[in-house]
Amino acid sequence: MSSEEKKGVKLYGAPWYLTVIVCLIILGTMFMGGLGTDMPSTFALMLAIGIPLYEIGQRLPIWNKYIGGGILLAFIGMSVIGTYNLIPTEYITSSSFAHQIR
Numbered sequence: 001m002s003s004e005e006k007k008g009v010k011l012y013g014a015p016w017y018l019t020v021i022v023c024l025i026i027l028g029t030m031f032m033g034g035l036g037t038d039m040p041s042t043f044a045l046m047l048a049i050g051i052p053l054y055e056i057g058q059r060l061p062i063w064n065k066y067i068g069g070g071i072l073l074a075f076i077g078m079s080v081i082g083t084y085n086l087i088p089t090e091y092i093t094s095s096s097f098a099h100q101i102r
Helices: 003-007 016-032 039-059 061-067 070-083 095-101
Strands: none
Touching: 016 039, 039 061, 039 070, 061 070
């Protein structure tokens, strides 16, 4: 039994289940309108979306070897999310640009 199996799978230093729970809490808060648009909230949202996309891209064998791995899936996934407005637009547009329009 390897040392990783003894410790359990970790995502970014935390147990996988804790990382998944925190990501779901952040995403749920965003969809309920409770997440702000300041820098810490936006950074938390970026991690909550980016961590699952990165991990999926790292674990898909053909995607990881021939297309570019997790970071490319995170970029493409965020492009799709932004293009099709799968998250509220207040999190897609930059706040300085949004203030210039108003």
